[in-house]
Amino acid sequence: MTLETTTARPAPTADWVTLADLHTDPFPIYRRMRDEAPVHWVPDVGRYMVTSYESCHLIENDQETFSANETGSLMKRAMGHSMLRKDDPEHDVDRKSYGSVLRPKAIKETWNAIFERNSEAFLARLQAAGPGADLISEYAAPYAAENLRLIMGFHNASQEDMQRWSQTMINGTGNYADDPDVWAASKKSYDEVDDAIDEVLPYLLRNPDGSLLSGLASMPIPLEAIRANMKMTIGGGLNEPRDVIGVAVWALLGNPAQLEQVKADQARFAVAFEEAVRWVAPIGMYPRETTRDTVLEGIRLPQGARLGVVIGAANRDPKVFADPDRFDINREKKPHLAFGGGNHFCAGTWVARASVAGVALPRLFNTLPNLRLDPSRQAVDAGWVFRGMTALPVTWDQ
Template sequence: MTSTAQPTASDAPPVADWVRIEDLYDDPYPIYARLRAESPVAWVPAVGRYMVTSFEACHQIEQDAETFSADEESSLMKRSMGHSMLRKDDPEHQVDRAAYGPVLRPKAIKETWTSVFEKNAEKYLAAFAAQGPGSDLHLGFAAPFAAENLREIMGFRNATQEDMQRWSQTLIDGTGNYADDPEVWAKAAASSAEADAAIDELVPLLSAEPDATLLSAVVNAGLTLPAIRANMKMTIGGGLNEPRDVLGTAAWALLSNPEQLAQVVADPGLWAVAFEEAVRWVAPIGMYPRQTTREVEIGGVTLPAGARLGVNIGAANRDPVQFEDPEAYNLNREKKPHLAFGGGAHFCAGTWVARTSVAHVALPKLFAALPNLRLSTRPAREGGWVFRGMLELPVDWD
């Protein structure tokens, strides 16, 4: 495949040269709404790819891996983390993916990991409560909770949750470095080297004495060392930011909508609904790349072979054709499928970790532990578009 620099054909998608990366980071949703209205597939020079913003077009891409390849040339994820399963197509993708199954399937989550999530929620909630009202829920609870869960699931006995946070943020910053900032690349490279060193130290130990962790599973599945490294770093990225960010987003949404919070508190079965609406409303992984393998028509336009796409899940999940009043957080909306966890062969392997750790453990424990939890007078902030979540979430309680 050869990638195109920009569209040239007379029937090519429109050029959205008004889109700026800094505006996407601050608030991408007005941009997505305009792109959907003008053309659900448009060339965006600022990011060097065709942005896909409608639910229908994103879903079409998800279901057609032969036409829309995950193995994009010049992938930022490959540069930041190595060639992981997320940038492979089947059958190569499935070889790597199969190693994850025994650790992340619902039965293993229930029998092995739920008790770990409960232990960590209690530990980090106690530490957060000790900080006192006005503290930042995002940095004080959501981030260390998600990081420690991931550290234990992955089996990084030679790292701390603080290491996991640093590695995750710098590696995903590299994956989303469409501005090509050299400082971002330097930090990503440093974290990549640290993670590789930790992995290399553990490989022989887990080969000799396997355990229930993810690192043990991939080592003993016979994956090559480069594949182990790349997949572990991919998991450090998405496996931390997704539960962390949906926890913060869900808390922010419920605290901003007291009547919906009252519903959930009165009916604990709605925590799962609150979680799904949160990932629909603000998709933690907002955009991922694909590359066309042939000329194809999508979203009413024709793309050449080798076209580099940005599949905007954050935009698709707010498409008014799919969701009524999509800009609002509403756990009472008609139940319809969202794309926050992707689809097809690349459906997120960590979905059940996120659902269980956040919806079944963290959110109920959070609102039970802190009486009259409420937003602080200091405003909350969110940011990002390739990855999006809370930046600050100051809260008070009695």
């Protein structure tokens, strides 16, 4: 043991934290935890939860001590062994296989036009559903799913398939209760995605189209890696854009003065996007595992400790963000952790920014006059590992 590990204190236990409370509203819990210590052992979660900005930031930049390759990972069971659960150099091989498909040049040349088309199509669907419709199910979710379907190259699937695959495999990833029905639905999607990949790869070899699968079709990457990375990207590339659309709209409609600012200067949709993902990080927590005894901000952690890196809490750390619980597009610009950091920094950041801040939000507010929350029905936000709006009824002038 080093001097540091002998002088450090053990993590306090937060036996007052429950999964049910985290699901409903994690933010008061995070505040109390952060005030007490940067790291807690949380029995109900079965992990050490890391809630300070400084510790989360340290972890994501030190894969030697904090490995993404977690023992007994449910994600590996639900989706296969993707890049998200590998460390470098293995991770780097998979990550490089994505080439420049998700990067700004491809977005400008190919994907932006598709985002515009999809936004128009699903706005028409929302309008057809009429005032009082749910913004998430009629607009945000199908829009995010259809964008991802085309970026990935699933020409033999529908946006509904993408939504079902994503949700069932995410449920498998979070199936700590080991519910056999959840595993069955997750496995069904696992097999359907494999079949869809097997079917579409030869087609894309003959008809290349700039999609992820099209690029991978001609690469010497093992099929198992392609399959796992595609499943992880279906799970990781759909809910988050959907959820940031929902949270940004909810926050702007609840803060009319800020909405007016954004409408008057539409470049500020980009600021509203960054503030929305800081305020409610769509991925609130991701796992890591210690490879050796270590110390985090004075707290001792044993080798093999399972950690929850709670970026949803780090993003509201008052040491970094003043008045952190407030949604405020005028706050001082500081780097948030919503897209992670280090070698696993989100590969889809530019897609998310372009599709949401560049297209989905401005088109929505510019198309529906006097868009507002439906006063007759409740908007609902929920979740902590993934958090977003589960219902967002809206109305507008016709």
